[in-house]
Amino acid sequence: MGATLKRVNLDPTSSPLAAFAVQLRRLREARGLTQVGLGTLVRYSSVYISNVETAKQAPSLKFVQRADEALATGGALELLWWSWKNGALIPGFPEYTTKEREAICIRLFETGMVPGVFQHPDYSAAYEAAIVRRGEATRTQADERLQLLAARQKLLERTLTIHVVLDEAVLRRPIGGPRVMVQQMTRLESLSAQPNVVLQVAPFSLGEERPFSHPVTLLTMPNRAMVGYTETLQRGYLEQDGEIVAGWARKYDRLLVDALPRADSLTMIHEVRKEHERHAR
Numbered sequence: 001m002g003a004t005l006k007r008v009n010l011d012p013t014s015s016p017l018a019a020f021a022v023q024l025r026r027l028r029e030a031r032g033l034t035q036v037g038l039g040t041l042v043r044y045s046s047v048y049i050s051n052v053e054t055a056k057q058a059p060s061l062k063f064v065q066r067a068d069e070a071l072a073t074g075g076a077l078e079l080l081w082w083s084w085k086n087g088a089l090i091p092g093f094p095e096y097t098t099k100e101r102e103a104i105c106i107r108l109f110e111t112g113m114v115p116g117v118f119q120h121p122d123y124s125a126a127y128e129a130a131i132v133r134r135g136e137a138t139r140t141q142a143d144e145r146l147q148l149l150a151a152r153q154k155l156l157e158r159t160l161t162i163h164v165v166l167d168e169a170v171l172r173r174p175i176g177g178p179r180v181m182v183q184q185m186t187r188l189e190s191l192s193a194q195p196n197v198v199l200q201v202a203p204f205s206l207g208e209e210r211p212f213s214h215p216v217t218l219l220t221m222p223n224r225a226m227v228g229y230t231e232t233l234q235r236g237y238l239e240q241d242g243e244i245v246a247g248w249a250r251k252y253d254r255l256l257v258d259a260l261p262r263a264d265s266l267t268m269i270h271e272v273r274k275e276h277e278r279h280a281r
Contacts, residue, residue: 010055012098019098020080021055027071028053042066058084075154076101082148092236096217096229097152099238105161105220107252109202109212110170116149117156118164120187124149126176156191163198165252165259167210171201171272178280185273192266201265206258211251218249 012022028038028049035046035053044063051057059067064081071077079101084094100106108115114123128142137145156162174181192199202210217229228239228248239245260268 017058017084018055019094020059020077020084021053023080023098024049024059024067024077025053027067027073027077031071033071038067038070041070074158075151079148079151079154082144082151092229092231092238095238096236097148099219099221099227099229100152100155100217102221103160103219104222105163106155107163107218107220109165109167109216109252109255111167111212111215112170113173113175114166114170114184114188115164117153117162118188118191119149119153120180120184121146121150122180123175123184126180156194156197159196161196161198163200163256165200165202165255167202168204168268171269174276178276181276182273182280185269185276188269189266189273192262192269198262199265199269200256200259200262201268202255202259203268209258211254211258216248216252218245218252 010018010022012019028035033041035049039046039049042063043066048057048063052059052063059081061078061081064077067073068075068077079097080094113127114120116124124146128137128146131137132139132142171185175184188199191197214230219227219229221227225242226245226249228245230237230239239248259265
C-alpha cells in the first residue's frame with residue numbers, strides 16, 4: 001500500500017508566512033478545491049501549492065494575485081502577502097490585518113494622524129518619505145508599506161461599517177505640507193459622504209475628558225465577537241480577551257457621545273481645509 005501523506009498543521013501565529021499558508025488552505029478547502037484543482041485554475045503545480053501551504057516555499061506575487069481571483073477573496077491573500085513581505089512592519093500588525101480583512105464593522109480612534117485606510121496617497125507617501133530620510137527604513141521597505149496600505153484600502157469597497165473618531169490634532173498636523181493636507185481633508189470630506197462611513201472629530205475642548213490616550217481599533221467579527229488593537233512604539237497588540245475589549249468598547253461609546261456630531265465634524269474638517277488652502281497659496 002502507498003504511504004498516506006500526513007497533513008501539516010501550522011500555527012498561524014508563528015509567523016506572517018505561516019498565517020498566509022493557513023489562510024490559503026482554508027480558502028481553498030472552503031471552495032471545495034484540491035491542490036490539483038487550484039493549481040489548474042492558477043496555472044501552478046500542485047507541488048508548488050503544497051509547498052506554499054506548508055510554508056516551505058514563499059509564494060510569488062503573481063501566484064497570490066491569481067489565487068485571489070480564483071478563490072474570489074477580494075484581495076485578502078495579497079494583503080497577507082504584503083504583511084509577510086514587509087519586514088518593516090511592527091510585530092503584531094500582520095495578525096491585525098488578518099482580522100481587519102474579516103471584520104464586518106471597524107471602529108477607530110486616532111490621535112496623531114489619519115488612519116491608513118482613509119489616507120490620501122500623497123499623505124501616505126510624505127509620511128513614509130520622512131521615515132526614509134531619518135534612516136528608520138529603506139526606500140524599498142517604505143514602498144512595500146505603501147503597497148500594503150493600498151491593499152488595505154480596498155476595505156472601503158466592502159459593505160461594512162467604518163466608524164472613525166479623529167482627534168482634532170489629526171486635522172491640523174501638517175503631514176506633507178499645506179497642499180497635501182488640502183488633498184487629505186478633501187478625501188475625508190468625500191469619504192464621510194459614504195453611507196457606510198461615520199466620521200467624527202474629538203475637539204481639543206474635550207481636554208482631560210477624552211477617554212483614550214492612545215489610538216484604538218475595535219473590530220466586530222462575523223460571529224459578533226469583538227477584538228481590539230492598539231500599538232506602542234515597539235509593537236502592536238491584538239487584544240481578544242472579552243472583558244478587556246468590552247471595557248474599550250464602553251470607553252469608545254463615551255467618546256462618541258462627547259465628540260462632535262457628524263455634521264459639526266464635517267464642518268470642522270471643511271474649515272480646517274480652508275485654513276490649509278490659505279497656507280498653500
